[in-house]
Amino acid sequence: MSHVVSPIREKLVTGGKSYSDVTHDICKQVEGEPTKEWKWAFGISSIVFIYGAYCLFYTWWQGIGVWGLNKTVGWAWDITNFVWWVGIGHAGTLISAVLLLFRQKWRTSINRSAEAMTIFAVLCAASFILAHMGRPWLAHWALPLPNAFGSLWVNFNSPLVWDVFAISTYLSVSLLFWYMGLVPDLASIRDRATTKGRKFWYGLFSLGWTGSSKTWARYEYMSLILAGISTPLVLSVHTIVSMDFATSVIPGWHTTIFPPYFVAGAIFSGFAMVQTLLLITRVVFKLEDYITIEHIEMMNIVITVTGSVVGIAYLTEFFIAWYSGVEYESYAFINRATGPYWWAYWMMMTCNVISPQLFWSKAIRTNLMVSFFLSIVVNVGMWFERFVIIVTSLHRDYLPSSWAMFSPTMYDIGDYIFSFGLFFTLFFLFAKYLPVVNMAEVKSVMKGVSSNFPEKKKATKKTEE
Amino acid sequence: MAGHSHFSPANVEEHFEFTSEGKKRVIYAFIAGVVALVLGIYLLSKGEAGGHEVANAGHEAVKAGHEAASEHLSGGAVSHQPAAEEHYDWTNRIWANVWLNAVFFTGIAIIGMFFVSLQYLTKSGWSSVMKRVPEAFPKFLYITLPILLLVFFFKGDAIFHWMHHGVTEVGNENYDKIIAGKSGYLNKTFFLVRLVGFFALWIGLWTVLRKKSLEEDLIGGTDLFTQLVRISTAFIVVFGASSSMFAWDWVMSIDTHWFSTMFGWYMFSSWHVTGLAVITLTILLLKDKGYMAYVNENHLHDLGKLMFAFSIFWTYVWFEQFLLIYYANMPEEIIYFLERWEGHNKIYKTSEILMVFLNFFFPFLVLMTRDAKRTRIFLKIAAFFIIVGHYIDFYQMIMPGVLGGHAGYGLVEFGMVTVFASAFIYIVSDELTKASLIAKNHPFLPEAVHHDI
Numbered sequence: 001m002s003h004v005v006s007p008i009r010e011k012l013v014t015g016g017k018s019y020s021d022v023t024h025d026i027c028k029q030v031e032g033e034p035t036k037e038w039k040w041a042f043g044i045s046s047i048v049f050i051y052g053a054y055c056l057f058y059t060w061w062q063g064i065g066v067w068g069l070n071k072t073v074g075w076a077w078d079i080t081n082f083v084w085w086v087g088i089g090h091a092g093t094l095i096s097a098v099l100l101l102f103r104q105k106w107r108t109s110i111n112r113s114a115e116a117m118t119i120f121a122v123l124c125a126a127s128f129i130l131a132h133m134g135r136p137w138l139a140h141w142a143l144p145l146p147n148a149f150g151s152l153w154v155n156f157n158s159p160l161v162w163d164v165f166a167i168s169t170y171l172s173v174s175l176l177f178w179y180m181g182l183v184p185d186l187a188s189i190r191d192r193a194t195t196k197g198r199k200f201w202y203g204l205f206s207l208g209w210t211g212s213s214k215t216w217a218r219y220e221y222m223s224l225i226l227a228g229i230s231t232p233l234v235l236s237v238h239t240i241v242s243m244d245f246a247t248s249v250i251p252g253w254h255t256t257i258f259p260p261y262f263v264a265g266a267i268f269s270g271f272a273m274v275q276t277l278l279l280i281t282r283v284v285f286k287l288e289d290y291i292t293i294e295h296i297e298m299m300n301i302v303i304t305v306t307g308s309v310v311g312i313a314y315l316t317e318f319f320i321a322w323y324s325g326v327e328y329e330s331y332a333f334i335n336r337a338t339g340p341y342w343w344a345y346w347m348m349m350t351c352n353v354i355s356p357q358l359f360w361s362k363a364i365r366t367n368l369m370v371s372f373f374l375s376i377v378v379n380v381g382m383w384f385e386r387f388v389i390i391v392t393s394l395h396r397d398y399l400p401s402s403w404a405m406f407s408p409t410m411y412d413i414g415d416y417i418f419s420f421g422l423f424f425t426l427f428f429l430f431a432k433y434l435p436v437v438n439m440a441e442v443k444s445v446m447k448g449v450s451s452n453f454p455e456k457k458k459a460t461k462k463t464e465e
Numbered sequence: 466m467a468g469h470s471h472f473s474p475a476n477v478e479e480h481f482e483f484t485s486e487g488k489k490r491v492i493y494a495f496i497a498g499v500v501a502l503v504l505g506i507y508l509l510s511k512g513e514a515g516g517h518e519v520a521n522a523g524h525e526a527v528k529a530g531h532e533a534a535s536e537h538l539s540g541g542a543v544s545h546q547p548a549a550e551e552h553y554d555w556t557n558r559i560w561a562n563v564w565l566n567a568v569f570f571t572g573i574a575i576i577g578m579f580f581v582s583l584q585y586l587t588k589s590g591w592s593s594v595m596k597r598v599p600e601a602f603p604k605f606l607y608i609t610l611p612i613l614l615l616v617f618f619f620k621g622d623a624i625f626h627w628m629h630h631g632v633t634e635v636g637n638e639n640y641d642k643i644i645a646g647k648s649g650y651l652n653k654t655f656f657l658v659r660l661v662g663f664f665a666l667w668i669g670l671w672t673v674l675r676k677k678s679l680e681e682d683l684i685g686g687t688d689l690f691t692q693l694v695r696i697s698t699a700f701i702v703v704f705g706a707s708s709s710m711f712a713w714d715w716v717m718s719i720d721t722h723w724f725s726t727m728f729g730w731y732m733f734s735s736w737h738v739t740g741l742a743v744i745t746l747t748i749l750l751l752k753d754k755g756y757m758a759y760v761n762e763n764h765l766h767d768l769g770k771l772m773f774a775f776s777i778f779w780t781y782v783w784f785e786q787f788l789l790i791y792y793a794n795m796p797e798e799i800i801y802f803l804e805r806w807e808g809h810n811k812i813y814k815t816s817e818i819l820m821v822f823l824n825f826f827f828p829f830l831v832l833m834t835r836d837a838k839r840t841r842i843f844l845k846i847a848a849f850f851i852i853v854g855h856y857i858d859f860y861q862m863i864m865p866g867v868l869g870g871h872a873g874y875g876l877v878e879f880g881m882v883t884v885f886a887s888a889f890i891y892i893v894s895d896e897l898t899k900a901s902l903i904a905k906n907h908p909f910l911p912e913a914v915h916h917d918i
Contacts, residue, residue, distance in 0.1 A: 004915035006590060008687055008908045101770075102587075103918075235781060247792045254793050257726035259785040308705065316709050316726050323713075324724045325646040326797070 052418025091270025092118025252393030261313035307356030351381020498883030505876030576740025577602025590912030769838025823854030
């Protein structure tokens, strides 16, 4: 890649950092003692995790009857939470794969945490699949394994089975991508290690990385190949999640726009979650020179674009429900907006479509506090989106006598809390023990995007010329 | 890096010359198109039609095809009576072709604007060296707008089921309850307001963008660049908001009963990849003439990647729409694909298969390797067949609803597309002469000139 960069571009690394500054700034939280803030945060998330684990255990022990489901609303928070987490899990691979293909240099300082976040979010989503099953010890039945039960196979026509394939593929590729990207950085930590334990563990996981040019060439090939493989995966995962609903004939679920619109919504919520996490990380770990206002602004722009795409999809669905002339379809949408769940619908509209429009103002999209607040608002909205799609489409079915409302029990809530505990526990462990910014890749783009880069070389170059 | 370059804004300026030889060739092509068209119309009026399909398919056979299609439908759930049956007039085929090409070329023209705007919005550097090419395309909107308007005014009822006499009138023998229910959106006035409104916004924004872009060549600086980013953003917003609506209006409403929420993005994806192929082909042809030396295999590689990626994107959108409708198998939706698969004596089946082959398998396989994307001849072949494939895509979207069993590929089709294509080449070539082929003061030009992947 050429290092000629137009002077009108914003700098992506500020503070006149040199290569060794990068290594030092990023390794220091891995090498140092855990800070007090980290201990507090980790302690709280562990407590949340333990409480959630109790609720999940109870759900498994008693069966999913402890949830608030009823004969009309047979699917509610369980699937809402699943879709919500899978959606959040889209940003990592989008940032690492799609933005790599589009040569977006700003991805280098956020891809590591975004990918980690992706993996944890997908694990949270997977926990809801397991929770759903009621008998999690039979989870392997979701795979088409040869078995001794006669011709007992999974139903290949079911989008739920496609989901199993899509998400397990996505998880493995994301994990591979994330880990491969970590290898050079783990080697840096290994080489700097002062304790035996650290040398051993980081050495083990850095797979004997030598840093020779041949190794780097392979690293680059591998990144491109994995990016090529991951890009269709980013689209396929939420496409297939959307098919859990869209292949059915339930009014409000069966609509052809679902696949791309779910993908856009997933990227939207994923970027919002990355924003939430990075705005904290950059302050706590003092990474303001690497995760700059420019990065935050870029992410806010992606949030605005995807939020608007989602908004257009909402309006399209609403319009076509009327245009189709299908009575049930029209009712499903009128009921969404004005029925007993109107508050959920308008929550969704406000958080997902209206609030990101505030980012049209440069002052707002470069304001850290507002960005942080709105990034949370977006994910609240995206949770409501799934709730609206799922519950409001089900709660008033074809038979008015069976119309019902859904109210969550403490185990619906507890299992959701579990996923937060899991997510944050894993994220804090990651933030402490692994470098949160990809040092190697930041260094690879610094030429041209760093302010005053690199001071010494620049000086010598001038004398040469 | 900048040290060893001989690049400076002064020596990149170059002007395309639309030679009299070139003009002559385009005009000959146009005339050939007109001759084919006239001959085709003459044959059509004699009831012979240009296409073999129609020549062989008598009225009876067409009827039989219809019945085959409706066998699969549950009773009277769908009162889908294609326009062709009751209102067929041999001249409809001419108007269907005019509409098809006008919509198709409007797409290519506006995608030029979309491409440039997207590059500004995303602050892409690599493409700045070639932006003058897509920037010239929207000029053709001045040609397609009056054509669309004329067809709509004089022959709208030949194209659109909802414009048939009496369909929204209670008590009329043609009364159609479903269509009447849509008349709040599908009515002449509102349709025209949207059509003219979209074109006015597109042409307006393009005119400003073009003016500022040419000014930049003279003045330079970053003020104009900032303004161009703003105009581009405005265009993307307008286009994003209108993209579903014009697809519903100009194409989906032909099959008035049918609906699909995906349709807007589906039609956009078809336009988009066609536009990318036309941009690539234009650049390659200019390079063959010795222009645009700064566009090297790295830029071509990126264009190749875009064609590859957006061919897959088109396939994604097309296939998802098909799969969800096929899977749910609801009569009011599935009719659309049944009609194209086994309706009308199966005259659309070959096109349907060919279209998926040309629009997915062909570019997917041809543009798979790095070398192919960096080799001009491969790019040319891929771009050409992508354009052909998406023409067939639009044929499949428009013809079954307008002509039913009376469609075919004959002299009228070939003549009409030649007429439009040569007009497009003429207008775009002429527009290209009006500015330097390289926007020499584009602030990202140094990046594009040093582009290396």
